[in-house]
Amino acid sequence: MELTKSKPSSAIKQARVRGRTLETIFWYTVLCLIAVITVFPFIWVLSTSLKGPNDVIYSVPPQLFPNDPTIDNYRRVWQQLPMANFFTNSILVAAATVTLNLLFCSLAAYPFAKMQFRGKDLIFYLLLATFIVPPQLTYIPGFVLAVNVFHYYDTIFALIFPSLATVFNIFLMRQAFKTVPDELIDAGRIDGASELRIWWSILMPIVRPSLATIAIITFVSTWNDFLWPSLMLHTRERMTLPVGLANLQGMFTSDQRGIAAGVVMTIIPILIVFVLLQRQFVRGLSGAVKG
Secondary structure (H helix, E strand, C coil): CHHHHHHHHHHHHHHHHHHHHHHHHHHHHHHHHHHHHHHHHHHHHHHHHCCCCCCCCCCCCCCCCCCCCCCHHHHHHHHHCCHHHHHHHHHHHHHHHHHHHHHHHHHHHHHHHHCCCCCHHHHHHHHHHHHHCCHHHHHHHHHHHHHHHCCCCCCCHHHHHHHCCCHHHHHHHHHHHHCCCHHHHHHHHHCCCCHHHHHHHHHHHHCHHHHHHHHHHHHHHHHHCCHHHHHHCCCHHHCCHHHHHHHHECCCCECHHHHHHHHHHHHHHHHHHHHHHHHHHHHHHHHHHHC
């Protein structure tokens, strides 16, 4: 009887193992296909940026490996446009926007997460309600304010000041602060620490992964922003990378190889930032979801 019972149980275990193996193979196949679809445009752009004048850009099937690879496209773009100024302006705007977002969004999220005051939930939900407003609708009043009130038209400040804080970042920081135990804050208050000291010395070190998440999201959105900088910047030396590279796109002719080289140069800083902060990025997102 014991032998007859052990055989069916072992068969069931083998069937479960096979099922799990097939399921794992299926999901890995799906993920690989998604990865190929996602990475293919970048590979095509990188290949185009290395193609010589005799290589075909558009073909079926696409030519991914240049017959005559060259870096002349990068050299030509760097000499044709003030790329050093574009990089400097983009780095300045992105760094200032990320730093100010981390500061102001964390300061704004702390009261919503750990303080008690009348109308807290109402104010927070009204703040979230503004998130559904498309940012394009604010460009006209923002342009009028920039030109007539603040007088920072065609300056770098026109890209920094309107992005001092975002509702999404405040929401992420609030969710991160809510995961911090109240006992730590109460202990700090008992020791005589001020609210700013509690925010800086207790909460900020704990929510470091969420700070990295906000830094990556803000950096990528600021680095790739095109519409608002194209409205505000008209002097070539003050343009950011996306706006400056648009000069390669003419009305009748386009330097496709040069555009591809410029796109690759634009993507490299984003990849570097994400590689350096990817672990904190994943931990910050998971913490925000749990909170």
